[in-house]
Amino acid sequence: MEISVLGPLTARLGQTSVVPSAAKPRQVLALLALNSGREVSVSALADELWGDGPPRSAAATLHTYVKQLRRMIQAALGPAPDRGPREVLGRRHTGYVLDAPPDGTDAARFERLARHGRTALEAGDAAGASELLERALLLWRGPALADVTPGRMLGAEVLRLEELRLTAVEDRIGADLRLGRHGTLLGELTGLTAQFPLHERLHGQLMVALYRSGRTWQALEVYGRLRTACVTDLGLEPSPQLQRLHRALLAGDPALEPPVVGDGGGLSTATLFVDHGTIR
Incomplete structure (x- = not known):
């Protein structure tokens, strides 16, 4: 089946x-x-x-x-x-x-590919991670169980799958940033930050992509919008990690520069401020 x-x-x-x-x-x-x-x-x-x-x-x-x-x-x-x-x-x-194999659904295949992609990213294989995560994300045809009215159990499972999907998107973007693909990420990240106005990792990734595209002023505007949303909606300042990224942008920190072309996107390239779900 x-x-x-x-x-x-x-x-x-x-x-x-x-x-x-x-x-x-x-x-x-x-x-x-x-x-x-x-x-x-x-x-x-x-x-x-x-x-x-x-x-x-x-x-x-x-x-x-x-x-x-x-x-x-x-x-x-x-x-x-x-x-x-x-x-x-x-x-x-x-x-x-x-009676069907436990890994016979597209959800099981998605989770397996996303897990392997994350492992590759943690091992420094950005190219492999990007390919695996993209394959995982291509399995999605819309919201999970889009034509099913869920009860409690299915509702919880839909939320879990959608969260895994977003994490896979973040990880794939992190891999692509390591590969110097910041220019091609701008449209996707702009849409994602509009969809998730309080999501710090996505905003940090957009800030890095804009900075590397020579648009520092727009990167600073992204931080300003996020800070306003955090203070207004949550009564909190952005996280210390994102504040450090903001200061790095203002200072033109060399660690924000794109990775060296041809190095494979490994961990030995320029330090990324946005990676693995944290900003360092």
């Missing part, structure tokens, strides 16, 4: 979709898909579907949704299949399990 959750929910057996049109069966399939190969208890499924107010018929209604999914699976399997719908969507001691 091919399952995608990084965008609208898709699940296919061969060329046939097994995603139901009704909202609650879609929730059931989405939660099972995100736990492929692992049992999801009836109580967890009921909590996802109804929260603190399940109906008295919750177990029977859930079983009806499972039967709907199995009918779609049966139709997709076609005549004389190697396994039946109860093997694809099985019943266990306390719940149900979707």
Whole structure:
């Protein structure tokens, strides 16, 4: 079964979709898909579907949704299949399990690539990190589970995946800064800082990219806008790390210069102020 959750929910057996049109069966399939190969208890499924107010018929209604999914699976399997719908969507001691590899979803592949990309970045392989992280991010087709109305469990998982996505974006930008690609990052970073007006790492990355593009005054304006937002919305000054970056911009610190072309973007190049989720 091919399952995608990084965008609208898709699940296919061969060329046939097994995603139901009704909202609650879609929730059931989405939660099972995100736990492929692992049992999801009836109580967890009921909590996802109804929260603190399940109906008295919750177990029977859930079983009806499972039967709907199995009918779609049966139709997709076609005549004389190697396994039946109860093997694809099985019943266990306390719940149900979707028989698919744990790493068979696009979310699992994204997390694996993002993790390897972060490891490469920490090892000083900026080129490898940029490639791995870009491959991870290309798996996204929109917001996670864009066409599913989530309950508590799916809502928490969507938030987790979106946070991992943003971290992967930050890491890829950090790798590209190491590779001297500051000019190509300006548009992306401008949009991201507008979307996340209090996000310090993204603002720091934009400040570095602008400085390296010969636009120091704009880098200082970015800091000014962030400081105003922090003071107005949070009653706080920017972090000490970002304040140090601001002072480095004012002083024209040589550590802010682009890395030497052809050195591979490793850790031995010019010190970056924005990297690994911190500003140093």
